[in-house]
Amino acid sequence: EAQVTQNPRYLITVTGKKLTVTCSQNMNHEYMSWYRQDPGLGLRQIYYSMNVEVTDKGDVPEGYKVSRKEKRNFPLILESPSPNQTSLYFCASSPRPGTGDLRAFFGQGTRLTVV
Amino acid sequence: GEDVEQSLFLSVREGDSSVINCTYTDSSSTYLYWYKQEPGAGLQLLTYIFSNMDMKQDQRLTVLLNKKDKHLSLRIADTQTGDSAIYFCAEEGSGGYQKVTFGTGTKLQVIP
Numbered sequence: 211e212a213q214v215t216q217n218p219r220y221l222i223t224v225t226g227k228k229l230t231v232t233c234s235q236n237m238n239h240e241y242m243s244w245y246r247q248d249p250g251l252g253l254r255q256i257y258y259s260m261n262v263e264v265t266d267k268g269d270v271p272e273g274y275k276v277s278r279k280e281k282r283n284f285p286l287i288l289e290s291p292s293p294n295q296t297s298l299y300f301c302a303s304s305p306r307p308g309t310g311d312l313r314a315f316f317g318q319g320t321r322l323t324v325v
Numbered sequence: 326g327e328d329v330e331q332s333l334f335l336s337v338r339e340g341d342s343s344v345i346n347c348t349y350t351d352s353s354s355t356y357l358y359w360y361k362q363e364p365g366a367g368l369q370l371l372t373y374i375f376s377n378m379d380m381k382q383d384q385r386l387t388v389l390l391n392k393k394d395k396h397l398s399l400r401i402a403d404t405q406t407g408d409s410a411i412y413f414c415a416e417e418g419s420g421g422y423q424k425v426t427f428g429t430g431t432k433l434q435v436i437p
Contacts (some may be wrong), residue, residue: 214367243425245427250333250429251412251429252329252413252427252428252429252430253368253415253427253430254332254427255425255426255427269426300367300368302368313360314368314370314425316367316368316369317367318366318367319365319366319367
């Protein structure tokens, strides 16, 4: 079954304690992205990756890091989380443009609370 | 940067048509999308339209694009309670890479 898997689904942590949210896709997609969803703001892109070892900043990258060492995995790292990073996070993957397939697959979301 | 705007709420009666509107600012948009988010779930792609099209119909869904006014709409015919969800429009700019900007989302409530 084609899917994007995020872990954990829920996380409560304290300010400053480093954490990683994992994302894995089984569709051999080249493109992967991280978004955060906040009430009234919709989804905002944090980082995206066009392929292995190729990453770039989205609209709200401050306070986040990503890596793309393998095609299937795209972890989101918060080196020193702060309360303003409390949000619902989504990972997404999609084929590269030009393949004729525009479907983007989203993970189930990770609800992060930083206290 | 690009901006995509939607109204936050829409309430309709079961069986009526729903129209969800979206405006965007990027005139170089290539594709425009509609996603559905059910409670506690991720986003699911509903439909999309290429920027050189005016209309696309897919069963109960009709997408209208007015490129001159940068206005996109999603019409759901015969709205059902299962259509209750948050609907996001999104636009993908040109430039050889995928950078999608999402709207704020419209929460559709269907009244039985």
